[in-house]
Amino acid sequence: MPDSEYRDIRKLDLFAQMADDNFTSLMRGAYVQNFPAQIELVTEGEPSDFLHIVITGSVDLFSAWNGRDTSMATVRPISTFILAATIKDAPYLMSARTLEKSRIALIPSQDVRAIFDADSNFARAIVTELAQCYRSVIKAQKDLKLxxxxxxxxxxxxxxxxxxxxxxxxxxxxxxxxxxxxxxxxxxxxxxxxxxxxxxxxxxxxxxxxxxxxxxxxxxxxxxxxxxxxxx
Amino acid sequence: MPDSEYRDIRKLDLFAQMADDNFTSLMRGAYVQNFPAQIELVTEGEPSDFLHIVITGSVDLFSAWNGRDTSMATVRPISTFILAATIKDAPYLMSARTLEKSRIALIPSQDVRAIFDADSNFARAIVTELAQCYRSVIKAQKDLKLxxxxxxxxxxxxxxxxxxxxxxxxxxxxxxxxxxxxxxxxxxxxxxxxxxxxxxxxxxxxxxxxxxxxxxxxxxxxxxxxxxxxxx
DNA sequence: ATGGCGGGTTGACATTTATCAATTGATTTG
DNA sequence: CAAATCAATTGATAAATGTCAACCCGCCAT
Structure with a gap:
């Protein structure tokens, strides 16, 4: 991973406050990959092996049922997605596909959970991020229902x-x-x-x-x- | 607060693993109150001063906009609500009212945030709870849109x-x-x-x-x- | 250049959902 | 007990939304 990307990820709220060596060890297990447009990165129902970070490009989170599908959100740089599934070690609730050529970092979920236990600053950041995500979905739901x-x-x-x-x-x-x-x-x-x-x-x-x-x-x-x- | 309630709250996933003295100090600042039916406990937009726990009865979380309103969820014993607002120290996104005569515990939000920083087991439990809540809302949204x-x-x-x-x-x-x-x-x-x-x-x-x-x-x-x- | 191809738009129509008004039925209250 | 109240239902109608088909248009590839 280039230094500039490493630093950009480090600057994310989620990682900014954690200890250096914890961040380093998280990144050691991570890998970064370029994907073309319209690639399905994640399929709903599958186990959540990785926390994803969009570095460049954009990703559509969507879901399907009974032949219909709907777009739930768009993820743009630089941010993460499917944090909740990673934390709970539960199946993805949404699928994800690249909307354009995108550069994505993947961090093994088990590493995230391990470092979460070891680094309380990281833990706090995860809580803040999850609370933010939760509130965003609530707002979206109010938008839909009202x-x-x-x-x-x-x-x-x-x-x-x-x-x-x-x-x-x-x-x-x-x-x-x-x-x-x-x-x-x-x-x-x-x-x-x-x-x-x-x-x-x-x-x-x-x-x-x-x-x-x-x-x-x-x-x-x-x-x-x-x-x-x-x-x- | 009666001993039996104290123990019931202690048994909640959110509090079960935390250190004794942290739980005690959380509860010291808390108070428990009986509310009649149809009382508005919380109004959306207000600062989130308390984490609420429904001990008996039931609570409706709802939201209003432009003269319309909608029921977002029902909280039944024994569980908490508006955790995300408490954590983020942000305004409530939903209002809450008792559906029937209910017994509610209120824990000052600042205590929750303080103990969160001090007790990593508590922090982990909060993360799990928030992730759970997030996933529930996503499911509700899929239900609505699909x-x-x-x-x-x-x-x-x-x-x-x-x-x-x-x-x-x-x-x-x-x-x-x-x-x-x-x-x-x-x-x-x-x-x-x-x-x-x-x-x-x-x-x-x-x-x-x-x-x-x-x-x-x-x-x-x-x-x-x-x-x-x-x-x- | 030109022939598809796909996104976007439009019109006609069907379906779903909401609204309004009236009624029923059960429960509460004086 | 009777009156009042409120949730639930029903019918009639209107409004919102979806479906299907056709068409337009810009873009890409042959």
Whole structure:
């Protein structure tokens, strides 16, 4: 593993506070690999042998049942995924596939569990990370259960806008078909939902979104930090 | 706090392995209180001052937005809730209200965080608990996004049946209106959904459910451990 | 260049789900 | 006991969402 990556991983909240030699021994067992796009890294139901870290590229976490499937989340650099399965030594609940060419680090789950027991700073970081993940899913669930698809889209756009710096125009960061899946609707419906937001000043050109009337859209979307704010 | 309760709490996975004096000091700051039914114990958005433990009774975790509300989960004895908010020292994401007369223990959040740092067994237990909670919400989300309301009801019945011992007949463990909210539908819809399951051998009499054709219902519901099995 | 190919869009339609109003039935309360 | 209350159900209707088919369009590969 190149030094720069090693340092980038070290800087992750999850690893930043742990003892040097513990981090070193975690990394000794790890390996890093480049994957092409559309590779299934992990299949739901399988034992969770590795904690994964996305170094570059992006990964889609999704799940399937009875012929249907849905996108649960997207993992972008630099962060980890399937921490909970690793900790519990339980089967993956979601599958993961690369969305583009990606560089992924894999740390054997048993090493993570061993170092967890030995390093209390690491343990604390894991707890914080898990609590964060838990709260994110709760927010997603509230989004799903309390809002219509139009409201979900409106709030998604506002979140994405903020994430992109807050300007009136910004780019969607993924394919519309996948956005539809993330938001829990069909691509056809998403297309119509975009139309449905035109009266609130939303214009769409390809992947470019422009919010022409911020106040109007916010009045409709009613964003709420207890659902839309990912930092808390 | 009576000795028997003290021992019951001690037996919780969360506290079972921690050092005696740490547990004692946690409990010293705690207090136990009886609440009548329908009391709002916690309001979403407020700072999370206490970790709560349901000793007897039951508690509904719910959330509201824009005039709508939805039931997220039910907490039954003996278990804790809002652990993640306590750990992160962040606002509650859900409100909590007693469903019936309930006895609740409250442990100051700052004590939990302090002992967490001091007791690695406690820390490990918290991690396991959080990972469990996280996985439960992921399962709930898959249930919501991948299944129709009829399928959700069918699978709920199968879970409840198993929970009740596996017999063909069993009792719903809550009001239908709240079941509807948990399953993400309206009460009217739930009523119709029960009718919709009649062809698969489900009979409803008040809160009593009878599954007359197990195989048929399972063929329809297609239960899946990665969604419906709460233990993994 | 051009012929697929796939994502996106659109329209027509079916299905699902919600809403509103009214009724039933059981339980509580004066 | 009767009135009041509330959960549950039912019917009628509306709104939201999904499905299917067709089409457009940009992109890639031959």
């Amino acid at each position: 809002r219509t698809s139009l409201e979900r889209l409106a709030n998604y756009l506002l979140r994405q806008q903020r994430h992109a710096g807050g300007g009136a125009a910004f780019e969607l960061d993924f394919e519309k078909r996948r956005l539809a899946s993330v938001l829990g609707m069909t691509p056809e419906n998403l297309s119509r939902a975009f139309k449905g937001l035109q009266p609130y000043g939303v214009t769409v050109t390809g992947t470019r979104i422009s919010i022409d009337n911020q106040a109007d859209l916010e009045r409709f979307a009613k964003p709420n930090p207890l659902i839309d704010d990912f930092s808390t | 299944r129709t309301s009829l399928e959700r009801l069918a699978n709920y019945l199968l879970r409840q049946q198993r929970h009740a011992g596996g017999g063909a007949a069993f009792e719903l463990d809550f009001e239908k209106r709240r079941l509807a909210s948990v399953l993400g539908m309206t009460p009217e819809n739930l009523s119709r959904a029960f009718k919709g399951l009649q062809p698969y051998g489900v009979t409803v009499t008040g809160t009593r459910i009878s599954i007359d054709n197990q195989a048929d219902l399972e063929r329809f519901a297609k239960p899946n451990p990665l969604i419906d099995d709460f233990s993994t």
